Amino acid sequence: xxxxxxxxxxxxxxxxxxxxxxxxxxxxxxxxxxxxxxxxxxxxxxxxxxxxxxxxxxxxxxxxxxxxxxxxxxxxxxxxxxxxxxxxx
Amino acid sequence: xxxxxxxxxxxxxxxxxxxxxxxxxxxxxxxxxxxxxxxxxxxxxxxxxxxxxxxxxxxxxxxxxxxxxxxxxxxxxxxxxxxxxxxxxxxxxxxxxxxxxxxxxxxxxxxxxxxxxxxxxxxxxxxxxxxxxxxxxxxxxxxxxxxxxxxxxxxxxxxxxxxxxxxxxxxxxxxxxxxxxxxxxxxxxxxxxxxxxxxxxxxxxxxxxxxxxxxxxxxxxxxxxxxxxxxxxxxxxxxxxxxxxxxxxxxxxxxxxxxxxxxxxxxxxxxxxxxxxxxxxxxxxxxxxxxxxxxxxxxxxxxxxxxxxxxxxxxxxxxxxxxxxxxx
Numbered sequence: 001x002x003x004x005x006x007x008x009x010x011x012x013x014x015x016x017x018x019x020x021x022x023x024x025x026x027x028x029x030x031x032x033x034x035x036x037x038x039x040x041x042x043x044x045x046x047x048x049x050x051x052x053x054x055x056x057x058x059x060x061x062x063x064x065x066x067x068x069x070x071x072x073x074x075x076x077x078x079x080x081x082x083x084x085x086x087x088x089x
Numbered sequence: 090x091x092x093x094x095x096x097x098x099x100x101x102x103x104x105x106x107x108x109x110x111x112x113x114x115x116x117x118x119x120x121x122x123x124x125x126x127x128x129x130x131x132x133x134x135x136x137x138x139x140x141x142x143x144x145x146x147x148x149x150x151x152x153x154x155x156x157x158x159x160x161x162x163x164x165x166x167x168x169x170x171x172x173x174x175x176x177x178x179x180x181x182x183x184x185x186x187x188x189x190x191x192x193x194x195x196x197x198x199x200x201x202x203x204x205x206x207x208x209x210x211x212x213x214x215x216x217x218x219x220x221x222x223x224x225x226x227x228x229x230x231x232x233x234x235x236x237x238x239x240x241x242x243x244x245x246x247x248x249x250x251x252x253x254x255x256x257x258x259x260x261x262x263x264x265x266x267x268x269x270x271x272x273x274x275x276x277x278x279x280x281x282x283x284x285x286x287x288x289x290x291x292x293x294x295x296x297x298x299x300x301x302x303x304x305x306x307x308x309x310x311x312x313x314x315x316x317x318x319x320x321x322x323x324x325x326x327x328x329x330x331x332x333x334x335x336x337x338x339x340x341x342x343x344x345x346x347x348x349x350x351x352x353x354x355x356x357x358x359x360x361x362x363x364x365x366x367x368x369x370x371x372x373x374x375x376x377x378x379x380x381x382x383x384x385x386x387x388x389x390x391x392x393x394x395x396x397x398x399x400x401x402x403x404x405x406x407x408x409x410x411x412x413x414x415x416x417x
Contacts, residue, residue: 049213054289055282058274059215066219069263073254083257089250 218274 008020009027016024028034050060073080214222220237228236248254 050215051212053209053212055210055286056212057215058278059218059221060212062218063215063221080255080257080259083255084252085256086252089252 218271 007027008016008023011020011024013024029038050056050063216222216225225237228240232239249256
């Protein structure tokens with residue numbers, strides 16, 4: 001199917017097979033430059049898909065808000081733990 | 090928070106370094122993306138809304154610097170969300186403006202900038218406002234249409250029963266806020282969208298106006314140029330006309346002079362004729378008067394008396410004759 005063998009590290013995450021996951025993770029660029037470029041690319045992809053369009057819907061920022069809510073719940077979990085109704089689940 | 094702050098600081102540091110050493114580190118196509126967005130590097134930190142909006146405000150002041158991919162877009166951003174969100178968060182753009190100045194001179198893209206590809210019409214589909222459509226598409230082959238909903242219900246049950254999500258006072262607050270939020274969005278969403286679209290349309294209309302004006306003025310300039318060229322072609326006719334004028338002037342001048350010459354010659358000749366006539370006339374008169382004088386002087390008084398007597402007798406005879414005729 002592939003026209004030429006692509007090295008594992010360069011594949012997108014969805015195309016990496018489970019067995020190759022270790023190699024893939026090991027070969028990724030974890031230098032600060034690499035991290036920042038990865039974050040920036042991710043931001044660009046999200047931005048250009050959901051926000052930088054002519055008729056953007058509400059989902060673009062709603063997803064970010066939901067993510068923010070989820071993340072802040074996660075950071076506060078140690079504090080919220082004390083409000084649990086039962087001790088043993 | 091300290092490690093996070095350290096990472097923040099180090100990333101800021103690396104960003105400033107990056108700006109200065111851009112050409113060295115960012116030569117690949119991936120680097121082109123990075124160099125493009127060095128002005129928005131501050132965005133990649135905690136996804137808080139304010140920083141995100143800072144990016145929007147910055148982005149509004151971006152220069153057009155497109156490339157063949159969708160990632161580069163003109164500065165007058167036409168997305169609805171940006172218009173609505175950035176209009177209320179303009180203040181945070183001050184920092185970004187300075188970075189933009191630095192980044193403008195560092196764009197090393199060799200791809201052509203125009204024409205910039207148009208923005209896509211609609212964004213990625215999102216179901217129920219927060220779940221991207223891709224999840225549903227991913228699960229459809231294996232679980233059909235209800236798969237993701239089942240997944241959602243199962244997850245919800247799990248986190249509630251294990252109290253990974255704890256129900257407390259905040260739950261009630263979140264529910265109320267969520268209800269009001271959703272009600273607001275459902276009620277005012279379309280009108281806000283229409284408003285933003287109208288703003289967009291105004292921008293586009295203005296740009297189109299400018300473009301049309303430029304086109305008409307250039308077309309007019311082309312017409313004028315063609316007219317001038319046509320006029321230039323007629324210059325041979327113009328010169329012919331001028332040549333004719335000059336020839337006519339010469340001709341009239343020549344004829345005037347000819348007339349003048351003939352008149353002068355005729356005057357001189359007339360003068361000579363008059364002179365001769367006068368001469369002859371004077372001679373004649375003189376001769377006649379001399380003859381008369383000599384004749385009169387030759388008439389003696391004896392002859393005079395005789396002639397007078399003869400005249401009287403003649404007159405008498407004549408009178409008699411006429412009298413006789415009158416009575417007869």
